Amino acid sequence: MASASSPSSSTGDGNDINTCKLQFYKEISSHANNSSNNPLFSAERYEQMIELIAYAVIDFGGKLKLTKKNDEFSDGIIKYFVQLDELFGIIKEAHITIDHRGIVNTLKEVKKRFVNVTEKQVTLFISGCEECKRKRSMPKSATKLVIKPVISNDFNARGQVDLVDMQLCPDGPYKLIVNYQDHFTKFCILRPLKTKTACEVAYQLLEIFTILGVPVILQSDSGREFVAKIIQELVDMWSGVKIVHGRARYPQSQGSVE
Numbered sequence: 337m338a339s340a341s342s343p344s345s346s347t348g349d350g351n352d353i354n355t356c357k358l359q360f361y362k363e364i365s366s367h368a369n370n371s372s373n374n375p376l377f378s379a380e381r382y383e384q385m386i387e388l389i390a391y392a393v394i395d396f397g398g399k400l401k402l403t404k405k406n407d408e409f410s411d412g413i414i415k416y417f418v419q420l421d422e423l424f425g426i427i428k429e430a431h432i433t434i435d436h437r438g439i440v441n442t443l444k445e446v447k448k449r450f451v452n453v454t455e456k457q458v459t460l461f462i463s464g465c466e467e468c469k470r471k472r473s474m475p476k477s478a479t480k481l482v483i484k485p486v487i488s489n490d491f492n493a494r495g496q497v498d499l500v501d502m503q504l505c506p507d508g509p510y511k512l513i514v515n516y517q518d519h520f521t522k523f524c525i526l527r528p529l530k531t532k533t534a535c536e537v538a539y540q541l542l543e544i545f546t547i548l549g550v551p552v553i554l555q556s557d558s559g560r561e562f563v564a565k566i567i568q569e570l571v572d573m574w575s576g577v578k579i580v581h582g583r584a585r586y587p588q589s590q591g592s593v594e
């Protein structure tokens with residue numbers, strides 16, 4: 337079996353020893369197991385055991401928990417090792433505590449109390465979080481839009497003017513309806529319109545204002561520009577009138593007018 341060209345054969349029985357060694361370990365490893373009380377360590381296992389010496393067991397409310405000695409009280413909070421079946425619940429709790437924020441923040445929260453949770457595990461959890469999925473599918477503008485309802489506390493504090501398009505069923509020359517509503521009382525007046533010019537709308541409003549009085553703020557779902565034009569027309573017709581244009585900030589105002 338020994339070959340003259342092999343360098344290890346120079347010591348004579350070197351090859352026999354190597355074969356012996358291989359055979360020896362082969363035998364051992366066929367019986368070896370990785371249980372914690374296995375007295376034989378592979379180099380890797382040996383390293384692991386050294387690492388383990390840094391660990392401690394503490395009584396955590398009647399339940400023994402594995403903790404890391406050095407980290408145990410580093411910030412006054414006992415950190416311990418998570419078991420596999422606890423992992424989901426622990427990440428979930430931390431994730432909800434910080435109101436479904438991202439991976440980094442969730443991991444940070446988990447790390448306050450636990451040692452062995454990884455970013456990969458947190459990422460996996462968040463990718464499956466129903467609440468986060470729902471948030472992601474919502475358009476950004478919808479999540480950021482703060483609906484601040486317009487509150488009027490007096491009659492004529494705020495008036496809303498809108499046009500209802502009746503071009504599909506006109507009544508003679510009248511193709512539109514101007515709808516004026518007092519925001520506080522919801523009292524409304526309708527007037528027919530031939531055109532949607534600011535001049536004509538303003539003329540109708542002027543008539544309405546001579547009955548109801550002038551609102552402090554005039555707003556419209558048709559937009560700022562539309563209201564600005566109407567106000568300009570009103571000022572031209574009735575010098576000294578004071579109206580500020582405002583914006584209808586919530587869709588319900590439309591519903592109330594229509």
Ligand SMILES: [Zn+2]
Nearest residue numbers: 436465467468
């Ligand atoms: Zn979430």
